[in-house]
Amino acid sequence: MQLDQSTIAALAEHLENAELNVQAVSKITDRYPDMDWEDAYAIQDAIRARKAARGIPVSALKMGLTSPGKIKQMGVKEPIYGFLNEQHRYETDSTIDTASLIHPKVEAEIGFVLKRPLKGPGCHIGDVLAATDYVVATVEVIDSRYENFKFDLKSVIADNTSAARYIVGDTYRQVAGLDLRNLGIVMRKNGSVATVASGAAVLGHPAASVAMLANMLSARGREIPAGVLIMTGGATEAVAVEKGDRVVVDFQWLGSVSMEFA
Ligand code: OOG
Ligand code: MG
Numbered sequence: 001m002q003l004d005q006s007t008i009a010a011l012a013e014h015l016e017n018a019e020l021n022v023q024a025v026s027k028i029t030d031r032y033p034d035m036d037w038e039d040a041y042a043i044q045d046a047i048r049a050r051k052a053a054r055g056i057p058v059s060a061l062k063m064g065l066t067s068p069g070k071i072k073q074m075g076v077k078e079p080i081y082g083f084l085n086e087q088h089r090y091e092t093d094s095t096i097d098t099a100s101l102i103h104p105k106v107e108a109e110i111g112f113v114l115k116r117p118l119k120g121p122g123c124h125i126g127d128v129l130a131a132t133d134y135v136v137a138t139v140e141v142i143d144s145r146y147e148n149f150k151f152d153l154k155s156v157i158a159d160n161t162s163a164a165r166y167i168v169g170d171t172y173r174q175v176a177g178l179d180l181r182n183l184g185i186v187m188r189k190n191g192s193v194a195t196v197a198s199g200a201a202v203l204g205h206p207a208a209s210v211a212m213l214a215n216m217l218s219a220r221g222r223e224i225p226a227g228v229l230i231m232t233g234g235a236t237e238a239v240a241v242e243k244g245d246r247v248v249v250d251f252q253w254l255g256s257v258s259m260e261f262a
Helices: 005-020 037-053 068-074 125-131 153-158 206-218
Strands: 058-064 080-085 089-091 094-096 105-114 132-142 163-173 184-189 192-198 229-231 246-250 256-261
Touching: 005 037, 005 153, 037 058, 037 080, 037 153, 058 163, 058 206, 080 153, 080 163, 080 206, 089 094, 094 163, 105 125, 105 184, 105 206, 105 246, 125 132, 125 206, 132 206, 132 229, 132 246, 132 256, 163 229, 163 256, 206 229
Parallel strands: 058 229, 089 163, 094 256
Antiparallel strands: 058 080, 105 132, 105 229, 132 163, 184 192, 184 246, 246 256
16 A cells, blocks of 8 residues: 555545536546555545435446457457445336436446345356356446546555446346356447447446456455345447437347437
């Protein structure tokens, strides 16, 4: 750790205020170039604690930067994790308030829910599939609190990995017999195809993203609890949206997720 506790608390407040005030800020590594990974996750944890203290529970865990599309778009190469809150969960066919977001983008993600907790290290795809209760189609709305959506890895980890909203489909499937690598995903914006992907875009197999999360959490003495939605990361590059847009994502045999930005 390079930062002291009061700096971590101040940066958490600064970034959460940027979210709550819908106001972009400059990336924090400009001011704290020596901050390290532990500092970055400590700031994220402090944001999580601020929300918990106001009675806002975590409802989903997320991985980010797990596909070639995302890595190429953002120019940052390593998978990262963050969290999502219950108040930011929407069901498919919902309307999202665009004015409460700075510069939103949408990402198609495969979601997992476990029937038992998963603890690393050494977790692999087989462990994840054996522990999975069901998979579900999801869309994440990301919204970096940084100006122009530009950041480095430490800044984006501290900013809770741009987490903002998520929309969950209504088709739940058990994994036995499913070929998640060959799950075709088609994202349409206002009727035109915006981007396409396959499940394999996410670290070769979306379950590998869940395994990686368990292994990353174990380094900090944590595990993935049962029953919590895990978003495995955008399978494609993220697509910018604005007021008036309608997005529909078809997940081949996993239903579709749609939303309108108002
Ligand atoms: C960071 C969050 C990435 C994903 O699914 O890859 C993410 C960002 O691109 O702003 O949520
Ligand atoms: Mg995402």
